[in-house]
Amino acid sequence: MTTHIDFKRHPCFNAKVKGQYGRVHLPVAPKCNIQCNYCNRKYDCVNESRPGVTSTVLSPEQALYYMGKVLEKEPRISVAGIAGPGDPFANADETLETMRLIRQEFPDTILCLASNGLSLAPHVPELAEIGVSHVTVTVNAVDPEVTAKVYSWVRDGKVIYRGIQGAELLLARQIHAIEQLKKHNITVKINTIVIPGINDHHILEVAQTMQQLGADLLNCMAMFPNADTVFEDVPEPSKREMADIRNAAEQYLPQMRHCTRCRADAVGLLEDDRTDEMRGCLSACASLPKYSEARRPYVAVATLEGVL
Known part of the structure; x- marks a missing residue:
């Protein structure tokens, strides 16, 4: 299905084309299934430039319309991605429908997702069938003792896990997801948030484990302190510290050094x-009907006696 697509046009996975091709993030995934201690999601934010924030949320069909408008304004867009503001697979139906719609309407577009990995693995075969070629998984530790310090809770279905129990579940799911992605020949980037005093001593273990799982690229990202989070008072790592970490981790995996910590929109x-520039267009698309007339759900109303 995707053999005609030039995957070298993905600017996040290929720094050589970052000035030639671009990406659009489609904010169709508001819900999340974990709580990171550094994350404060916002759905109507215009002032911050970081993951987890968007100025609005779209339905899949709104996202399809928005994609068309984006390409009219900026034809150099080669990638359509879903990166929140929550997790794509805490919103699996919306995520998969959006990817299918974009693939059908814009067959030359590279499809990309970013996930925490908790609920990713069961959907990998369908992602491969749709033609999603690039997936990023955020893995902040490979030791449950460290992982437990990074997350407040992990929700699997309706059950919330905390501490070591949640950390072990998340890590096992992440490893399984990455194994499944590579089994289906999907390119995998690992995002690792470097948190001083929490996991900064542990990054090489992450890199080595991800290499063993077959990951293709590692993006070590400096934690950005966010207000109203557990880690709001943890200082951001220095550029020197980040350079040293990336240089050391490069013995295991190629490093992404041009990440701009993109918003979910x-x-x-x-x-x-x-x-x-596109915020007005995004807002206008969010005000469109969530479903086309052909797909609008209908609800039957009746009484016990069959009379209204």
Whole structure:
């Protein structure tokens, strides 16, 4: 299905084209199934530039319409991705429908997802069938003792797990998801948030384990302190510290060094972001009907006696 697509046009996975091609993040996934101690999701935020924030949320059909408008304004967009503001697979129906719609309407577009990995594995065969070629999994530790310090809770279905129990579940699911992705020949990038005093001593273990699982790229990201989070007072790692970590981790996996910590509604080239410019269009698309007339759900109403 995707053999004609030039995957070298993905600017996040290929730094050489970051000034030639761009990406659009489609904010169709508001719910999340874990609580990271550094994350504060916002659904109507225009002032912050970081993962987990968007100015609005779209339905799959709104996202399809928005994609068309984006390409009219910026034809250099080569990638359509879903990166929140929650987790794509805490919103699996919306995520998969959006990917299918984009694939059908824009067959040359590279499809990309970013997930925490908790609920990813069961959907990998369908992602491969749709033609999703690039998936990012955030793995902040491979030792449950460290992982437990990074997350407040992990929700599997309706059950919430905390501490070591939640950490062990998350890590097992992440490993299984990455194994499944590679089994289906999907390119895998690992995002690892470097948190001083929490996991900064542990990054090489993450890199080595991810290499063994077959990951293709590692993106070590400096934690950005966010207000109203557990880690709001943890300082951001210095550029020197991050450079040292990346240089050391490179013995295991190629490093992404051009990440811009994109919003969940980011659009444009990495070096020429147009998120602010497209915000009005995004808002207008969010006000459109969530379903086309052909797909609008109908509800039957009746009484016990069959008379209204």
